[in-house]
Amino acid sequence: MKLVKIISIILLVVFVGIQFIPTTRNLSKDVSNSDFMVVFDVPKNIESKLKVSCYDCHSNNTYYPWYNKIQPVAWFLEDHINEGKAELNFSTFGEYSKRRQKSKLKSIMSQITDDEMPLESYTLIHSDAKLSKEDKKEVVSWIETLVY
Amino acid sequence: MKNLSVKTGILSMAFLTLTAMSCKSETKKTETEDTHAMEASSHENEGHDHATMHGDSDSHERSVEASTEKNAATTPILDAYIQIKNGLVADSKEKAAAGATALLKAFSAFNMSELKGDTHNEYMEILESAKEHAEHIVESTIDHQREHFEGLSTDISDLVTLLGTEKTLYKDFCPMANNNKGGAWLSEVKDIKNPYFGAKMLKCGSVQQQIN
Numbered sequence A: 001m002k003l004v005k006i007i008s009i010i011l012l013v014v015f016v017g018i019q020f021i022p023t024t025r026n027l028s029k030d031v032s033n034s035d036f037m038v039v040f041d042v043p044k045n046i047e048s049k050l051k052v053s054c055y056d057c058h059s060n061n062t063y064y065p066w067y068n069k070i071q072p073v074a075w076f077l078e079d080h081i082n083e084g085k086a087e088l089n090f091s092t093f094g095e096y097s098k099r100r101q102k103s104k105l106k107s108i109m110s111q112i113t114d115d116e117m118p119l120e121s122y123t124l125i126h127s128d129a130k131l132s133k134e135d136k137k138e139v140v141s142w143i144e145t146l147v148y
Numbered sequence B: 001m002k003n004l005s006v007k008t009g010i011l012s013m014a015f016l017t018l019t020a021m022s023c024k025s026e027t028k029k030t031e032t033e034d035t036h037a038m039e040a041s042s043h044e045n046e047g048h049d050h051a052t053m054h055g056d057s058d059s060h061e062r063s064v065e066a067s068t069e070k071n072a073a074t075t076p077i078l079d080a081y082i083q084i085k086n087g088l089v090a091d092s093k094e095k096a097a098a099g100a101t102a103l104l105k106a107f108s109a110f111n112m113s114e115l116k117g118d119t120h121n122e123y124m125e126i127l128e129s130a131k132e133h134a135e136h137i138v139e140s141t142i143d144h145q146r147e148h149f150e151g152l153s154t155d156i157s158d159l160v161t162l163l164g165t166e167k168t169l170y171k172d173f174c175p176m177a178n179n180n181k182g183g184a185w186l187s188e189v190k191d192i193k194n195p196y197f198g199a200k201m202l203k204c205g206s207v208q209q210q211i212n
Helices: A002-018 A044-053 A073-087 A090-095 A098-113 A120-125 A133-147 B002-021 B075-089 B093-109 B117-139 B142-163
Strands: B169-174 B183-187 B206-211
Touching: A044 A133, A090 A098, A098 A133, A098 B117, A098 B142, B075 B093, B075 B142, B075 B183, B093 B117, B093 B142, B117 B142, B142 B183
Parallel strands: none
Antiparallel strands: B169 B183, B169 B206
16 A cells, blocks of 8 residues: 555655646747638638637647646647648648649548548547537538649 | 645556657558449539639640650659559558658659650659659558559649650559549559559559650
């Protein structure tokens, strides 16, 4: 029992300690001219879906609920967002060449259609980010009009 | 007191495991693409009135002449591309991935110092895009490889138009590829061997153009 006590005290200290390590927040107030929503004429309903379901990890602006400010969640998230943005960044979409824009759009469609995105681990916590079958259809067929 | 610290211990452990678990659940793909309605490319090409990306790669403002040059410099790139293509024809994820690794190597070995102006810019765009596709092909499932192969084929085909080749190539097209949107590829042989379906539909497609 003593061992458990010691371990839990250590864990507690570590847990409190790591809260003081700073992280970079993915927050940018300005909407750049190359933002997806500026580059394309996006219907309101599609815009809100993309913002809620994709922008947290694929833009320069993440909405952080309180629990995402706690370590080690915040670390994990920081990493995750960097990875997401490297793959696709809606905030700077206009900076991709036309060629890459087209291929990104195609990838967005197939990721959504194949239920790979939004990630299950993400929608598990953010239930509002979940896209229903109808939502997916709507988003995908709108993107199709851009590509084909 | 003892009870309390045990509780905190359990709680913090639970918390740590919970947070450690939530990342990167590799989502599994389901193979449900056998439903090919044999209506060919059903995509309407009516005009859409807002900013779309129609025919992007060939309708640039740039004035780049199609090259008819017998260019040997592009051969390593094309050979690697064909290696990917043949990997997909053989339904081999590993062979396709090996081809993509070879393609990345071929691109970094390519000497672009001779390319000037618009040709250089065009090349850079193709390179950027092709590299991205190749990187994905290296590390993906075969379905995903095929999706990227479709984009890669556009890039490589544009590269041939831009810089030319000494090889004899066939530009093939399968209307059922890419979710019935149609997909093209380049082949070194005249016979149709479909990289988008492999053994499932090896013969689907037709030669659209012969290069050299």
